[in-house]
Amino acid sequence: xVAFFTSKFLPMRIVSVLLFLLPMPxxxxxxxxxxxxxxxxxWHFIAGDIEIELVQRLPDQTRALFxxxxxxxxxxxxxxxxxMFQTIIRNSGKxxxxxxxxxxxxxxxxxxxxxxxxxxxxxxxxxxxxxxxADPAAKLVVRWGMFPTQQEYLPGDYNWGLTAYGIPPGxxxxxxxxxQEGPTQHSGEISGILCAPDVDKLK
Amino acid sequence: MKSVVSxxxxxxxxxxxxxxxxxxxxxxxxxxxxxxxxxxxxxKHTLSDYRGRPVIINFWTTWCPPCREELPSxxxxxxxxxxxxxxxxxxxxxxxxxxxxxxxxDYPTDFPVLMDRTGxxxxxxxxxxxxxxxxIAPDGTIAYRAIGSREWDAQxxxxxxxxxxxxxxx
Numbered sequence: 032x033v034a035f036f037t038s039k040f041l042p043m044r045i046v047s048v049l050l051f052l053l054p055m056p057x058x059x060x061x062x063x064x065x066x067x068x069x070x071x072x073x074w075h076f077i078a079g080d081i082e083i084e085l086v087q088r089l090p091d092q093t094r095a096l097f098x099x100x101x102x103x104x105x106x107x108x109x110x111x112x113x114x115m116f117q118t119i120i121r122n123s124g125k126x127x128x129x130x131x132x133x134x135x136x137x138x139x140x141x142x143x144x145x146x147x148x149x150x151x152x153x154x155x156x157x158x159x160x161x162x163x164x165a166d167p168a169a170k171l172v173v174r175w176g177m178f179p180t181q182q183e184y185l186p187g188d189y190n191w192g193l194t195a196y197g198i199p200p201g202x203x204x205x206x207x208x209x210x211q212e213g214p215t216q217h218s219g220e221i222s223g224i225l226c227a228p229d230v231d232k233l234k
Numbered sequence: 235m236k237s238v239v240s241x242x243x244x245x246x247x248x249x250x251x252x253x254x255x256x257x258x259x260x261x262x263x264x265x266x267x268x269x270x271x272x273x274x275x276x277x278k279h280t281l282s283d284y285r286g287r288p289v290i291i292n293f294w295t296t297w298c299p300p301c302r303e304e305l306p307s308x309x310x311x312x313x314x315x316x317x318x319x320x321x322x323x324x325x326x327x328x329x330x331x332x333x334x335x336x337x338x339x340d341y342p343t344d345f346p347v348l349m350d351r352t353g354x355x356x357x358x359x360x361x362x363x364x365x366x367x368x369x370i371a372p373d374g375t376i377a378y379r380a381i382g383s384r385e386w387d388a389q390x391x392x393x394x395x396x397x398x399x400x401x402x403x404x
Contacts (some may be wrong), residue, residue, distance in 0.1 A: 051355065096297065117299075121382070124256070147341040171353045179362040182381075187256035189382035190363040191300050 060220040076221050080186070081132050081210050084119040087227035088193070090137075090200050096176070100169040106160060113151055114196040114204075115225035118178050124186025130183045130213040136194070142205040143198050150206075151195040153177035201228040255388040257369060257378035266291075266370045271348035273333050274338075279323060279348055282374065286348040288398040289321040289370040290386075293361050296329060301365040304383030305341045312345040312384035318344040320395055323348055327356050327364065371398045 059078035065071065076083040090111040097107045122132040139150050153173055160170070178192035196204060203225050209218040253297055270280040281289065292308060294301035305324075312322050322345040328336055334347060359368070364380070369378040377398055384391060 099297075161383070167352070168328055172297070175327060175356075175364055176297070180236055182362045184381060185256075185258040187382075188258065188380070189300075191298065191382070 034058065034119075061129065061221050063223075071227065072225060074221050074224055076208065076219060078217065078219050080122050080124060080126050080128075081217070082119075082121040082189075082211060083208055083221070084117075084192070085206075085221070085224060086117040086119075087225070088115045088117055089227045090160055090229045093193075097169075097172065101166040102169050102170050103164045106164045110195070110200060114198050114200065114202060115193050115218075116196075117191065118194040119189060119191050120178075120182075120184065121189035122184035123184050128213065129186055133211040134182050134184070135209070135211075136180045139210045140207040141196055141198075142207070143196075143202060148197075151197040152180050154180060156195075196226065198226060200226050202226045255386075255391050256381050257386050257391060257394050260368075260376045260379050263375045263383060265374055266368065266376050267355075269350075269355045269358070271325065271355060272348055273346040274334055275347050277346070279346060281323075281370070284321050284370070285367050285374050286372050287319045287321055288372060288377075288395050289323060290367060290395060291370060292322075292324045292365060292367040293327055293356055293359070294324055294365045296333055298364045300383040302341060304365060304386060305343060307384070307386040309343050309345070309389075311392060312343075314387060315395070316345075319395065319399065322346075325350050325355065328353055369395055369398065371401075 036202060059076055062075040062077070064073050064075070066073070071087040071089070073087070074085045076085075093111045093113075093115050094107055097110055102110075120134055136152060141146055141150055143150075146185060156177075157170055157173060165173070176193055178194050179190065184190070196206075198204060203223060206224055207218060208221065208222045209216065211217070235359070266281060268280065268282045270278055272278050281291075290308075290311075292304075292342065294305070296302070308324070315322070324343060324345065324347045325351050326347055329349070330351065334349070338347075359366075360379075365383055366378050367380045367384070371377040378394060386392070
């Protein structure tokens with residue numbers, strides 16, 4: 032034991048400390064299922080207290096949501112083609128630690144082909160639109176309909192919203208999710224997520 | 235070593251029980267931002283006029299699935315607490331009377347539904363997503379918050395709200 036702290040083992044000590052400072056890949060379970068009625072697929076990621084559900088949205092569902100508000104046709108099509116998922120994040124409180132879970136979507140990464148990228152966030156989308164693209168009331172739908180970029184969840188809290196990945200309908204990607212539970216940063220991966228195809232491409 | 239610790243921690247967490255219907259206490263005695271908003275029947279409501287009794291304030295929209303999910307239980311809760319000196323206000327974000335009226339055919343609400351058409355009020359509150367519900371203590375401070383839907387007619391939730399009546403009596 033004493034030997035561990037001698038200079039001979041110094042490199043090992045440094046590596047050990049660094050390993051504990053890095054985000055811990057938590058043992059996670061990912062369940063993939065399909066809705067029997069509409070065929071839309073769902074990915075359900077569970078690791079400790081954190082649960083993340085991604086439910087496919089058809090581009091037509093996204094069009095229908097935004098056509099009810101004053102968006103230009105171009106913006107509606109931009110959103111419809113951006114691979115949106117109905118997303119649910121939950122702090123299940125399964126543990127008795129009562130720890131808050133903090134999510135920061137700016138830290139999430141998606142792998143599409145050989146590219147690693149950030150996911151599409153609402154702030155740059157909103158900033159890119161003029162009032163002709165989307166009037167202020169319409170922007171509220173995106174402001175409150177898309178998932179909050181940063182949010183803290185106490186046990187029992189959960190939130191629903193849209194997340195977008197900015198790749199064409201029918202594309203596949205892997206999502207590296209991260210979250211902070213108490214003082215510890217965690218990460219995990221959901222592989223092989225499929226953006227819903229456009230309606231005319233459905234079998 | 236790291237993966238072993240991670241595995242053990244996660245296994246312990248997964249085997250533990252689910253949390254029940256809970257409200258998160260809001261520390262620091264933060265005074266709820268005041269507002270005046272019109273309800274769907276044209277009546278104006280000012281939050282500070284409700285001082286002296288607990289107020290449940292729910293931010294929602296018709297296009298938000300969990301908002302729709304919890305409205306029936308909120309309406310049931312309203313009928314359980316309305317004679318107990320507890321107020322309940324739903325603040326719809328960004329929609330008009332017609333939209334809410336059509337929606338109310340499927341999701342009737344007997345408590346006041348206020349309209350924050352421009353989103354100015356919700357921006358003054360620490361709301362990140364919908365639905366979010368706050369419970370305001372009789373002294374006007376934010377006592378609890380709930381992110382996501384709840385079963386509002388659950389006794390443990392309503393008892394937390396009822397307890398505010400006595401804990402703030404001097």
